Every structure is written in C-alpha cells, then in structure tokens.
Amino acid sequence: MGAANTDNHGDDHVCTCRPQPDDLRPTREILERYADQAGGLVPVLQEIMRTYGHLPRPVLEEVARARNLPLSEVYGVATFYAQFKLQPTGDTTIKICHGTACHVADAPEVTVAVSEELGVRVGGTTDDHKYTLESVSCLGCCGLAPVMVIGEQTFGPVSPKQARLLVAAHRGGGPAAAEAAAGREGTGETTTDDAEGEGSA
C-alpha cells in the first residue's frame, strides 16, 4: 500500500520501506526460506517483488548464484510472468481491467481518461513515482464492468469521467478521499450511520 511506504522510521533519510536494489540481505533471507523447496524459483521472485517492489539486477544475480542456475534462466522466468517487473513501479498501481465485459463497457475510454489524468501511458510511472498505470486482463468482477483498481481499492462500474475524478481524489487525499469520491460509506472505521447518500460510482 502506498501510504505505508512513506513512513519515516527515524532514520536520517525518509525511509521508503523498500531495500535498496544492491542490498542483498533481504534476498538472502528469502533464498534461505525456499532453499529446500523444489520449484521454488517462482515463489522466491514473488517474495522479492513484494519486498523490493521490483526485481533489481544485483538481486537476480544473487538468486541465480544461490539456486545454482544460469542468470539467463532466472531472467527468462522474470520476464515471462506479468507479475514480475524489472523496473521500479510507483507507490500505488492503478489497474484498469480489460476483460471482455470491461472491454464492451468502454474500458478503453476509461484508460484514456486515466492516462490523461496521470500524464503517463499504460505501463508508465508518474515522475514523482507515486503512480503506475497498468492495463490488466480480467479481474473477475465482470458484473461490475468496467472496473478500476487503485492500490487495493476496487471501483466499478466507472465512467471515464468518474475514473478521472477518483484518481484525482486519490492523488489529493489518498484512499479515503477516493472512497469518498466514489460516494461510498467509509471503510474500516464505521460511522454510526449516514443518510441515504447512495453511492453513484
């Protein structure tokens, strides 16, 4: 989650909660855990993605060495699966579903709107490293097409206009603001009740 990544842990510099690409300690810990597991390469890379946010080259080299594999094979696996990224991604990833139901419900137009709002193309990351925009295959919420996911919040159905507003709200005030912009009742801390402010997004 984006919000958790900007905490200052009292160090001299602002901690991003992610190790530096050449810090191999977390990698070694992960490798240790999967050392005995047959077929462990994919879960190792998944853990590294969760820890580092991407797969830095020094880390991949360490994985190849430790698992006794040619670097080419590790690189082959790293580039085969959509989940693995060789470049750092933004704090928050915005995914727009391009499953069939979303496609016929104007997902391409939603993508254009969000892409304009963020000023990046699909696959790109904003200059401030806050957002990465992705187009993904079916998320399995077809009844709510078209669907957009900001970080871990799912919205649907969204019109291009609403998508733009939600992204702008998130940028201004984080997940809670996006939630509010969608006209939803709060998540987590439940208030006693609110009036019939039915969600329109």
Add this chain to the structure above:
Amino acid sequence: MIPEAHVRIEPDGLDDQFRIRICTGSGCSMNGAHDVADTFERELKAAGIDDQYKVVRTGCHGMCQEGPVVVVDPEGVFYPRVRQSGAKRIAEALAAGAEPLSDLLYVEPATGEHVVHYTDLAFNAKQVRIVLRNCGHIDPEHIDEYIERHGYEALRDVLTAGEPEAVIETILASGLRGRGGAGFATGQKWRFARNAPGDQKYMVCNADEGDPGAFMDRSILESDPHSVLEGMTIAAYAIGATEGYIYVRAEYPLAVRRAGIAIKQAEERGLLGDNICGSDFSFRLHVKEGAGAFVCGEETALMASVEGRRGMPRMRPPFPAISGLWKQPTNINNVETLANVAWIMRHGADAYASIGNGTSRGTKVFALTGKVRRTGLVEVPMGMTLRELIYDVGGGIKDDRPFRAVQMGGPSGGCLPEALLDTPIEYESLIAAGAIVGSGGVLVTDDRSCMVDLARFFLSFTRQESCGKCSPCRIGTKRMLDIVERITSGKGEEGDVELLERLARHISSASLCGLGQTAPNPVLTTLRYFHDEYDEHINGGRCRAGACTELQTYSVDPELCTGCLACRKNCPVGAISGKAKEPVVIDKDRCMKCGACISTCRFGAIRRS
C-alpha cells in the same frame, strides 16, 4: 487400516441462531458489505437480539450487480443493495417482529413487483445449484459451516469403503466431464492416472482461471473452498496421489487466502494431511500462486510453472497422467469439476446423470456478463437453451436494446447470432454451432458492439498471451491481428478475409497447445455469422455499432454548444477551434478520436458517429 465408520465429523460451535447472511464476495465487498455486516452486528446487539440472530459473512450469491446482498433467515428474506442505514432498519424491524421492509425489497424488473424471498427470484427460478450449493449459505472461513451441510461425509464414506476403483466407476457413471474447457471425461482421466506406474503421484487443481469474462473458479474458491478440497482429496485417493497442489491465479488474492485457511482447518480436523479420518491414506496439499500468465491454464504449462520454470507448454504425449509434475503421474482437474465430486459421491451417479442430455450431464456454472439485465454467476442444468439462459435467467437485454450476439468460451470460443439461440448448452451441439461450453464465460452483446472489434479484442489478448514457443501461434496470431486491426481502422483490403481464413487454418492445425489451436476461433465464428460486418468495414469504411474508433467522426451540435471552450482547452492535439460563446469546430483531420472532448463537455454538445 480401515477407518471406523463412526469417525465423527460434526460441526463444532454452531448455535441455533437465525442467520443473517451477507455476501462478502469481491463484488459485494467492493460496495461496502463488510461495513453493512458490522452495522448489523452492532444494531442487533443494540436491539438486544444478538442472541437470536447471527451475522454470517458468506461467499457469492451470484447477484454481483445487486450487492451488497443480504438474506435473512429463517424465511430467507432477500434485500439487495443494502446500505448501513438499511441494515439498521432491518435489525430494528427484526427486533420488533415486524414484516419485511417492503421499500428495501427487490423489485423484479419484468413485473415491477416486490419479491420477498430469495428462492422466489426469477434469477434463481431455473438454476440448479450443485457446484454452488453452499455459496451464499456458509462462511467460507469456518469449516464447521461446511461440515454442517454434510461436508466431508463423502470423503469419510469413500475412505471407509476403501475402494478407489469404485470411486472412479461412480464418477464415470455420473458422466462428469472437465469443466475447464476441454470437456474430457473426469473418471477416465482418473483411471489413466491410477493405472500409470509410479511411486509418487500428484493431484493438481487448476485454478488458473484466465479466460477474460469467467470468474466461477474464483467465486467457488472464495465462497466454498472446502468443496474443492474434499473433491481433490477424493480424487487423490482414487488415483493414489499423496501430494497435491492448488494452482491459483495471482490476480485472485482472496481465493489464495481462503484456500490457505481451508487447508489449515481441514488439517486440524484430520480431514487432510496424514492418516485422514484415521485411515492409512495421507494427502498433503499446497497452494501455488501463479505469477500472471494466461498460458499456465494449459496443463503442461501449469506444471512447468509449478516446477518454477517459464510456463511454456510441451508436446503431448506423454500426457500428465503418465509423466507430469517432476515426471511423475499427475492428474489435473479444474476447480468447478472438483466441486462436483463430493456431491456426486453423496447423492450417487444416477442423481447427477439424471440432469442434462446425451453426453452432457449435470450442471454448468456460467459467468453471465455484458448487456444482460442480470449479470452474475449462475448454475444451470446442461441442455438448457441459450435463449433460456439469456432471457429467463439473465432477464433479457439491458435497456430493451436488440440482441446482437452471444460470445461463449472467451478467446477460445465463438460468437453466435440470434438464429442460434435455441441451441442447447451441450458440449457437442455448441461445437457444431461454432462456440464451446468452454470455461463458462458468456458475454451478451447488443447492437452497440462491433463483431469485428470483438474478434480484434480476443486476438489481441491471445497475441499478447502467446508464450512464443511455437511459430504458428507466436507469429500467426500477430499477423492475424495486424489484418483485423487494418480492417477495424478502415484500411481493410480486398482479399483480407480470405487471408484471415487461410492463416486461421494453419494456426489451428500447426500450433503446439490449445491456446494457439483455438486462437483463430473468435475470427472464424464472427466471419461465419457476421460476414456482412467485415464487408462493411472493408468496403464501406463503416462500423454499424460505432465501436471502431478510427471509423468514428466527431461533430459539434451548434444548438447545444455554449462556446465555453472547455473542450478546446482539453483537446490534446489542438483539433478544436472557436471563439468564446460561439459554437466550436472540430478539425476532422487533426482529431485523434480520443473522446477527451466528450468527457469534458457538460452540455452533451459533442457527438460521436
């Protein structure tokens, strides 16, 4: 050692409270179902009836569109789109012993009448729920709730009887076929794996549901994971496997989590792991998370991925039953297939086979999406016609627009026109018509969907997901996509259709795996039934549905335009000119048809045609 027949499988800690069942599937959660559940808990307590009513967070009811969905037992009163305020009122009404709140009830769009009970919904009238028997009824994170609905009894009885061969006979006699798409006889598959020589055998559940528009496997794993676990354990016993994997798609975090919880709880109860139910049968189960590759739904690619390699398919034979995971005999079944198993063992093969016709028996779960009134997850008996599925279960086309086509089976399937709506849902009859039962994605389109664009959509999907191992698929899908894109952008040429057909034949016959072999299907079936639309694009430069961007033109209605110039400011290519308070003009040569002006205009003055 044969387990004692009286091995106790009884639910613990379930009280005699009435249940308020709140769907917390992906769709309803998105719309605040957890907040609604919290409100119920608080208000029941406030009203002093929390000892009578219990809030149960269930999996999917199938009516994702109407979420958050609430069902209040014992009568099964159904409330759609419940908000926190509604939850409070319902709780108060329960405390007062009042009648169901009519203003919160569901209104059947066809009749305009209120429906009180969940079972009376038109959506449910023609459904037969075997696979989805527990979805929406139980809390998927509590094994006792599954056990209370006769869960794990089939497994216990199978282990008590101690005859794996008899299990295979029952599954064969039920007529169950693979629900993942290929439709191979499940019992047959088990027999191959059972008869294959090998010390270590594996049982794998394929939950890499990748077809865009299909979400039944996710829903089953999220709503009733134990039904899959029980089916897998019975299968493992039948074939003699002691180790198993559930391979779940990375995009389904909740399914991954719930499968993990279910495994842990089943192990604690001795229903999984070593010496299951006190027998000498052991089965250890692991969850493997996919990393995002559609081709991993293909069984040989899936196994490569479990082994930690690039998920690329290989030639068959040898089939997985002979040489699968780590070269050992392996049986792979889809989630929905496995969710049928315990029901069949408990009710008998005849009960299952009595549903459906010919070679298609039992039920099939479909993800009904697109332009139907009631989208969602439905389970219908085999043999039902497409018309019944779309009009009776789905409620017909949204906004009463004309039906255009129904797409079945996603990127491997086909589009059928209105004339074929009376085709029964059966493996063979759908193939003859040009579609497939497939994994169960059903997309209904109206007159605003372009069939050429839909073919382009699926091709661009398969092109992107092609693993690149064999040239017919890697290069062929790219070439086909180039041609279809040429057509949808108005640059189609004479002979393009023939070229597409020829390429399609080569790709189908020469590709290594199912992905490539079926990739041309969306093009072939749209050519078969919607040839005129291809002609219009190629010869007339026209898209009747208005869906192909490059064939659209944008214009300004001078009556509605106020000259606020908001569109001029927002046009990324400077194609809009005009003075303040005068109607603007769009330069058609410069316009890139991005639609930014339409989404900016507050007066609806910009038209797309």
